[in-house]
Amino acid sequence: MAVGAAALWVSGERQAAPRRERVAHHAPAPVPVVTGVAASSAAAVPSPAAIRRAWRYARRRGGAVSLAVVDTRGRLRGRAMWRRYPSASVVKAMLLAAELRRLRRARQALDGPTLELLRAMITLSDNDSADAIYARVGDTGLRAVARATGMRRFGVAASWGYAQITAADLAVFFARLRAILPRRQRRTALGLLSSLAPEYRWGLVRAARGRWRAYAKGGWRETGKGELVHQAAWLRDGGRSLAVAILTDGQPSHLYGVHTVRGIANRLLRP
Numbered sequence: 001m002a003v004g005a006a007a008l009w010v011s012g013e014r015q016a017a018p019r020r021e022r023v024a025h026h027a028p029a030p031v032p033v034v035t036g037v038a039a040s041s042a043a044a045v046p047s048p049a050a051i052r053r054a055w056r057y058a059r060r061r062g063g064a065v066s067l068a069v070v071d072t073r074g075r076l077r078g079r080a081m082w083r084r085y086p087s088a089s090v091v092k093a094m095l096l097a098a099e100l101r102r103l104r105r106a107r108q109a110l111d112g113p114t115l116e117l118l119r120a121m122i123t124l125s126d127n128d129s130a131d132a133i134y135a136r137v138g139d140t141g142l143r144a145v146a147r148a149t150g151m152r153r154f155g156v157a158a159s160w161g162y163a164q165i166t167a168a169d170l171a172v173f174f175a176r177l178r179a180i181l182p183r184r185q186r187r188t189a190l191g192l193l194s195s196l197a198p199e200y201r202w203g204l205v206r207a208a209r210g211r212w213r214a215y216a217k218g219g220w221r222e223t224g225k226g227e228l229v230h231q232a233a234w235l236r237d238g239g240r241s242l243a244v245a246i247l248t249d250g251q252p253s254h255l256y257g258v259h260t261v262r263g264i265a266n267r268l269l270r271p
Contacts, residue, residue: 032074033150034175044071045242046268054267055079061260063226063250068167069268070175070243078167084153085247087163088219089125090170090230091142095133095160096122096189097181098141101148104182115188122192122217125200134160149176167232170245174215174234190215193234202258204233204244207265212237220257225250229257235269244268 046054046069058065058079066085068078096118103110121129139156142163146154151169156162181189193215196205200218208214216233232245246264251257 033076033172034070034074042072042240044073044075045240046071048077050268050270051077051079053270054264057263057267058260061248061263062252062256063248063260065260065264066167066245066247067264067268068171068245070171072240072242074175076168076172078171081168081171081245082153082166083247084155084164084166085230085249086161086221086223086228087165088161088221088228088230089127089130090165090217090219090232091156091160091163092121092125092130092219093177093193093217093232094142094145094163094173095130095137096192097145097177098137099133100182100185100189101145101180102137102141103185110185110188118189119192123195123197123200125218130160145180146173148180149173165247167245167247170230170232170247171243173243174232174245175241175243177215177234193217203231203246203261204235204265204269205231206262207269208233208235211269211271218261220254223249227251227254227257229254229261231261231265 051069054067058067064083066080066083068076068081070076099118117129117132120126121133142156142160150172153166154169155164178186178190194213196216203218205214205216212235214233214235216231218231220227220229226249228249229251230247234243235241244265246261248257248260251260
């Protein structure tokens with residue numbers, strides 16, 4: 001499930017921007033947002049051609065679509081990537097980081113019950129577990145994670161389900177996630193993000209299979225516009241890594257949204 005009853009998105013909140021957006025919103029960053037990730041002679045993945053190919057497909061789909069990548073050279077690129085969306089369950093990856101950082105500050109160990117909450121929250125996208133973790137970290141913990149990773153337009157108030165995100169911020173978060181996780185729990189956190197239940201291993205996870213190790217989280221639910229389906233991931237292949245975020249709203253059905261994400265992912269990661 002994407003969002004529990006206590007975390008429903010309320011009507012009347014700020015709506016997503018219209019589909020037409022200025023080119024400046026998806027121009028590549030002048031400098032890498034993540035440094036030292038690839039040799040300067042290596043071709044960037046995904047290539048500019050792959051991003052154009054993915055966006056041509058996205059524009060043929062219904063509803064609103066945004067995509068952002070931090071490529072293997074550490075550069076942020078995308079289309080409609082500063083448009084804001086309700087986060088749904090992708091924010092659970094931020095809750096994971098916030099709880100592990102809280103434990104480090106409190107000098108507390110990651111005990112068995114807490115690990116089981118985190119496991120259910122990430123691998124099964126369990127909302128009750130997310131509520132329990134949110135009760136510990138609150139908006140303050142989520143905002144601290146957003147600051148630590150350099151997210152520029154993240155917003156949250158009163159419940160994790162009210163969070164607002166952009167594809168650009170989510171791609172940057174996943175690209176920098178490993179660096180902001182406590183060292184002792186880094187392997188555990190990444191292990192959870194790479195161990196989603198089979199029914200949630202679609203889109204980027206499926207497109208990456210056989211080439212990249214995927215550390216991912218998705219989110220989905222009904223909105224006033226239709227179905228919202230998101231997915232974001234950090235992808236690693238030996239010394240190379242990249243991050244991808246694909247956000248959608250107004251999809252005619254959940255399955256249609258899953259196919260939208262999958263089609264974009266396939267085109268981005270095609271060799």
